[in-house]
Amino acid sequence: MGRLDNKVAVVTGSATGIGAATVKLYAKEGATVVCADVNEEDVKQTVDEVINDGGQAEFYSLDVSKEESVSEFADYLNDKYGKIDVLFNNAGIDEEGGKVHEYPVDLFDRIIAVDLRGTFLTSKFLLPLMMEQGGSIINTSSMSGRAADLDRSGYNAAKGGITNFTKAMAIDYAREGIRVNSIAPGTIETPLVDELAGTKEQEEGQEFREAQKWVTPMGRLGSPEEVASVALFLASDESSYVTGEDIAVDGGIMA
Numbered sequence: 404m405g406r407l408d409n410k411v412a413v414v415t416g417s418a419t420g421i422g423a424a425t426v427k428l429y430a431k432e433g434a435t436v437v438c439a440d441v442n443e444e445d446v447k448q449t450v451d452e453v454i455n456d457g458g459q460a461e462f463y464s465l466d467v468s469k470e471e472s473v474s475e476f477a478d479y480l481n482d483k484y485g486k487i488d489v490l491f492n493n494a495g496i497d498e499e500g501g502k503v504h505e506y507p508v509d510l511f512d513r514i515i516a517v518d519l520r521g522t523f524l525t526s527k528f529l530l531p532l533m534m535e536q537g538g539s540i541i542n543t544s545s546m547s548g549r550a551a552d553l554d555r556s557g558y559n560a561a562k563g564g565i566t567n568f569t570k571a572m573a574i575d576y577a578r579e580g581i582r583v584n585s586i587a588p589g590t591i592e593t594p595l596v597d598e599l600a601g602t603k604e605q606e607e608g609q610e611f612r613e614a615q616k617w618v619t620p621m622g623r624l625g626s627p628e629e630v631a632s633v634a635l636f637l638a639s640d641e642s643s644y645v646t647g648e649d650i651a652v653d654g655g656i657m658a
């Protein structure tokens with residue numbers, strides 16, 4: 404028996420990194436997983452892997468920052484499944500923008516639109532699909548939502564917003580049997596880190612990784628699978644009395 408048998412799970416930002424690892428784990432545990440992303444090419448590969456492994460997954464082209472796209476997605480899910488049990492709001496972008504007085508307005512808007520507004524929109528439109536039977540929403544905040552980073556105030560604002568938005572939803576829907584928690588990853592080896600700091604092969608990427616290892620008590624970066632296993636715990640009934648929490652998965656950085 405799987406820990407997510409008979410559950411319909413939606414994972415946003417599921418083409419690569421943490422989202423892709425979570426899709427595979429949710430499917431292995433018996434969920435039917437709807438993989439929603441703007442990146443069709445990579446997400447199709449994830450879906451193929453799940454299906455070849457005997458799991459159930461499908462792809463939906465979704466831009467979480469666009470109200471119309473999310474609203475149409477909710478209609479699609481309602482027509483096809485009539486409900487969802489798990490929503491992992493994981494889509495996110497990050498980019499350095501400099502100090503606030505030099506930070507580009509369009510970059511600030513873009514990060515808030517995808518990371519924070521996207522989490523609001525998918526929650527708003529998909530919550531009605533959980534009302535009858537209850538469910539679990541998992542948001543992706545960050546250690547950058549708890550403490551600040553140099554030159555990344557837009558990301559800090561978005562992720563800090565997600566942490567408290569999570570708590571707001573948790574108390575709003577506790578009586579409906581809907582639990583809402585967030586995960587605060589530390590530095591996880593994913594394409595987002597490649598884009599932000601450079602790949603493992605590039606000199607600046609190597610320097611960044613060495614610095615992250617130095618500040619992380621466990622002395623290493625995390626893997627997408629290590630975040631996925633916490634996303635599984637929060638999605639499953641094993642966390643049935645956990646709501647409004649922000650769980651760090653960071654090798655001890657925020658301890």
Ligand code: NAI
Binds near residue numbers: 419590596
């Ligand atoms: P990633 O870049 O591999 O994954 C992000 C996913 O979001 C991609 O599949 C991308 O196509 C998708 N996406 C971007 N814009 C979208 C949009 N408008 N609509 C739908 N999907 C969209 O990176 P990673 O690291 O797996 O990121 C997942 C989440 O984890 C993000 O929210 C990120 O901020 C968060 N996070 C990551 C950390 C890390 O060290 N990798 C640390 C803390 C938080």
